[in-house]
Amino acid sequence: MADGHEAGVEQxxxxxxxxxxxxxxxxxxxxSWPAEEVARRRALAGGGASDGETQDNPAPTAPAAPRAQxxxxxDVVVRAVAVVYLVFLLAAVLLYKSAxxxxxxxxxxxxxxxxxxxxxxxxxxxxxxxxxxxxDHGLEPYVAVIMPAxxxxxxxxxxxxxxxxxxxxxxxxxIVAVNDGSTDGTLAEMQRVAARAGGRVRVINxxxxxxxxxxxxxGIRATAAEIIAFVDxxxxxxxxxxxxxxxxxxxxxxxxVCGHAEVLNVGANWMTKMQAVRYFxxxxxxxxAESVFNVVMCCSGCFxxxxxxxxxxxxxxxxxxxxxxxxxxxxxxxxxxxCVLRGWKVQxxxxxxxxxxxxxxxxxxxxxxxxWKRSWTRESVIAASFVWRKHPVAAVSAYVGMLLPxxxxxxxxxxxxxxxxxxxxxxxLYIVGxxxxxxxxxLYYASRKPRYDCLWVYGIIFCFFYxxxxxxxxxxxxxxxxxxxxxxxxxxxxxxxxxxxxxxRVVS
Amino acid sequence: MRLPARLAPRPAxxxxxxxxxxxxxxxxxxxxxxxxxxxxSKYVRYYSSPPLAAPRNVLPEADRGTFKPLPEYVDAIPVLxxxxxxxxxxxxxxxxxxxxxxxxxxxLAGFHTVSIAQYSRFQDGDVTGLPTRPILLTFDDGRLxxxxxxxxxxxxxxxxxxxFVITGEIVERNPLYLSWAELHRMIxxxxxxxxxxxxxxxxxxxxxxRGDQRPFYAARRYLRSIGEESFADYQQRVAGxxxxxxxxxxxxxxxxxxxxxxxxxxxxEDANNDPRIVPFxxxxxxxxxxxxxxxxxxxxPPYTTPTEGGPEKRWEAxxxxxxxxxxxxxxxxxxxxxxxxxxxxxxxxxxxxxxx
Numbered sequence: 001m002a003d004g005h006e007a008g009v010e011q012x013x014x015x016x017x018x019x020x021x022x023x024x025x026x027x028x029x030x031x032s033w034p035a036e037e038v039a040r041r042r043a044l045a046g047g048g049a050s051d052g053e054t055q056d057n058p059a060p061t062a063p064a065a066p067r068a069q070x071x072x073x074x075d076v077v078v079r080a081v082a083v084v085y086l087v088f089l090l091a092a093v094l095l096y097k098s099a100x101x102x103x104x105x106x107x108x109x110x111x112x113x114x115x116x117x118x119x120x121x122x123x124x125x126x127x128x129x130x131x132x133x134x135x136d137h138g139l140e141p142y143v144a145v146i147m148p149a150x151x152x153x154x155x156x157x158x159x160x161x162x163x164x165x166x167x168x169x170x171x172x173x174x175i176v177a178v179n180d181g182s183t184d185g186t187l188a189e190m191q192r193v194a195a196r197a198g199g200r201v202r203v204i205n206x207x208x209x210x211x212x213x214x215x216x217x218x219g220i221r222a223t224a225a226e227i228i229a230f231v232d233x234x235x236x237x238x239x240x241x242x243x244x245x246x247x248x249x250x251x252x253x254x255x256x257v258c259g260h261a262e263v264l265n266v267g268a269n270w271m272t273k274m275q276a277v278r279y280f281x282x283x284x285x286x287x288x289a290e291s292v293f294n295v296v297m298c299c300s301g302c303f304x305x306x307x308x309x310x311x312x313x314x315x316x317x318x319x320x321x322x323x324x325x326x327x328x329x330x331x332x333x334x335x336x337x338x339c340v341l342r343g344w345k346v347q348x349x350x351x352x353x354x355x356x357x358x359x360x361x362x363x364x365x366x367x368x369x370x371x372w373k374r375s376w377t378r379e380s381v382i383a384a385s386f387v388w389r390k391h392p393v394a395a396v397s398a399y400v401g402m403l404l405p406x407x408x409x410x411x412x413x414x415x416x417x418x419x420x421x422x423x424x425x426x427x428x429l430y431i432v433g434x435x436x437x438x439x440x441x442x443l444y445y446a447s448r449k450p451r452y453d454c455l456w457v458y459g460i461i462f463c464f465f466y467x468x469x470x471x472x473x474x475x476x477x478x479x480x481x482x483x484x485x486x487x488x489x490x491x492x493x494x495x496x497x498x499x500x501x502x503x504x505r506v507v508s
Numbered sequence: 509m510r511l512p513a514r515l516a517p518r519p520a521x522x523x524x525x526x527x528x529x530x531x532x533x534x535x536x537x538x539x540x541x542x543x544x545x546x547x548x549s550k551y552v553r554y555y556s557s558p559p560l561a562a563p564r565n566v567l568p569e570a571d572r573g574t575f576k577p578l579p580e581y582v583d584a585i586p587v588l589x590x591x592x593x594x595x596x597x598x599x600x601x602x603x604x605x606x607x608x609x610x611x612x613x614x615x616l617a618g619f620h621t622v623s624i625a626q627y628s629r630f631q632d633g634d635v636t637g638l639p640t641r642p643i644l645l646t647f648d649d650g651r652l653x654x655x656x657x658x659x660x661x662x663x664x665x666x667x668x669x670x671x672f673v674i675t676g677e678i679v680e681r682n683p684l685y686l687s688w689a690e691l692h693r694m695i696x697x698x699x700x701x702x703x704x705x706x707x708x709x710x711x712x713x714x715x716x717x718r719g720d721q722r723p724f725y726a727a728r729r730y731l732r733s734i735g736e737e738s739f740a741d742y743q744q745r746v747a748g749x750x751x752x753x754x755x756x757x758x759x760x761x762x763x764x765x766x767x768x769x770x771x772x773x774x775x776x777e778d779a780n781n782d783p784r785i786v787p788f789x790x791x792x793x794x795x796x797x798x799x800x801x802x803x804x805x806x807x808x809p810p811y812t813t814p815t816e817g818g819p820e821k822r823w824e825a826x827x828x829x830x831x832x833x834x835x836x837x838x839x840x841x842x843x844x845x846x847x848x849x850x851x852x853x854x855x856x857x858x859x860x861x862x863x864x
Contacts, residue, residue: 078527078530081530082530085530085534096544099548100548100551102551102555102556103551103555105555106555428540428543429540429543429544429547432536432537432540432544435536435537436537439533439537442533446530452526452527453526454522454525454526454529456529457529457533460533
């Protein structure tokens, strides 16, 4: 049944996208399947036509919780090879660094930077090795999922319905849909779902557009739920994800939990494959490492939850946040995490999986990254003011993590342009360093995925993509941190409002 | 009902290709390996070749008493020349232990080293500021092992030395020789002076059809194609090398007071040499560099005195030269001592093999 495993994974995607309301054509594009194949599988999956109406009453054949499918024997061997290779590379890098330790006195900038990078990256891997998924504590707190929407009439219904299908006691899961002054049928769509949900969906309506944060804040205020959860309208959850995420709250000091995010449209093209590896490493290495010290710096908007008690004291501030005199319109997730992180533990749960759609073209991706970097700049300044009170290791990591992206472009210019110009030899060693780092990320991905395929190589591509494009955004992002431009919408849509349409979302 | 969909089996080729990516990803790393190793050896050479610690207890207690202070003088300066400091038995290299023993002996005997600038003033007849019992330590060739072996020993004795460098080796980045950066660091330490030895001129060249060889500066060259070069060609070749050498020092901003002649031979060693060579090259060397240093055939030169440019003869250390032999030479040539009293027959001449 080797094929069965693979089919299982992709079947899951199929089900998820089906629940999420993606059309057959879009699914074919996302997964790089021919349209007939999609139709065939949809038929096999028992879903029939992707008509939202049919899903209002979940059939007994509701999709099973997607699980990581075990690979074949060959996969096990290959993954073991990847692990050995990875460990060997990390050891080789450490050996290399110790052999050249004295370079610190000879060429301080390059040497100290690369030493810090190596320590930082290996410490991420090291700490993440101590990360443990949370066990089941039988916790089922009262949860409210807040879902703001602006002009999303075509997707909002399915997004809401997919939340209703979660494996969570119906009387403990409330959904608050906030219509942020949409000019299309979004409100009607919300009300239609609410009417059939037996009171589980509450609809809040703004007559005028007030912005995403205002909508989210209104949603939070409208509910008395103990836990406030956020799910991107681009993201779908595994059926058990909400329940798993809640288990983290058994520690009364935990104020926020970030779920895991996988890339849903991984098959679309090389951009999304690249991001798949990147997401995986960002979550299961970086966030896991941060979680070990209870200092997760950003609870991704894809899927996260906060203790109401932790959010409320700073809710007003968060809603009205300004930075250098301008309202902060995006980066609501990182900002909210910061609010909670001050006084609470913030953790990450690897088993609470969401699947999100990422940008599949260069332009959208770059804009999304610029936005993230801007909010990263803003929130880093804020986090820097209190992170020192956290666990010393986490604090040092956080400050190093803030500093590296700022120094990196200088070092890259120095290594790639200035050193060769000054006759100091080719930049080969710098490139080799980036390559080793990228192979390490790729190998980590390969070793953690049950089924071995060539996807991990996109980790290498990502690192060089980063070097070529993303690295240089940092300063522009810092300079334009105040900018409130969302940047992902066509100029003609600028008249609407600042309400974010997350980059890469599929508009059906 | 919910049976997993049967996938069209992917081509096995694709699977194999994915597997091959693992070893393939190592190819760039293996490709970069030679470069990394080369970088490492260069790194070790330039950044991890610190001076060696000075050896301890190099002079037995019994010997220390024999090296009594010699009388004071200021009108003559003995000059010593070393080549390399290592454990090879090549005739010219000396072990660090022996070198350290000689330095300690010099200290016991009351010597004070002088800088090349001081020595140059002395050559001009100016003895102001000279320490009592002055001595000039020199090293030929500009070798890394000389610096590594000598530096800490000199520091412990409070001595300084002059390094005569072959700039051709620096240009070629020969890892066994000191680089300009290292030479500048040495100058800044105040323990070292850097002076010219040769540019490309530290080679032997064929001088006849039989293949006999003479030093580059010392004779007219023989080439199979054109036979013996003309004197004009000789002049051009030698002057060109010396002018380049002078220009290199000027470019480095290092003041020049002297030249150590490669092989100690500017043409004077061969009686049958072209008689125009010595009268041409010696004044050229003096005019470009100042004092000209050579070795002594018997390795028993007198202390140097002002001669307006030399050639000044130096006592040459050999692989088996001992502190005692050096002391005996210093004592034997001491201008303040009656020669009859100071020349124990046993110690002179040096019992080493003759140079080269």
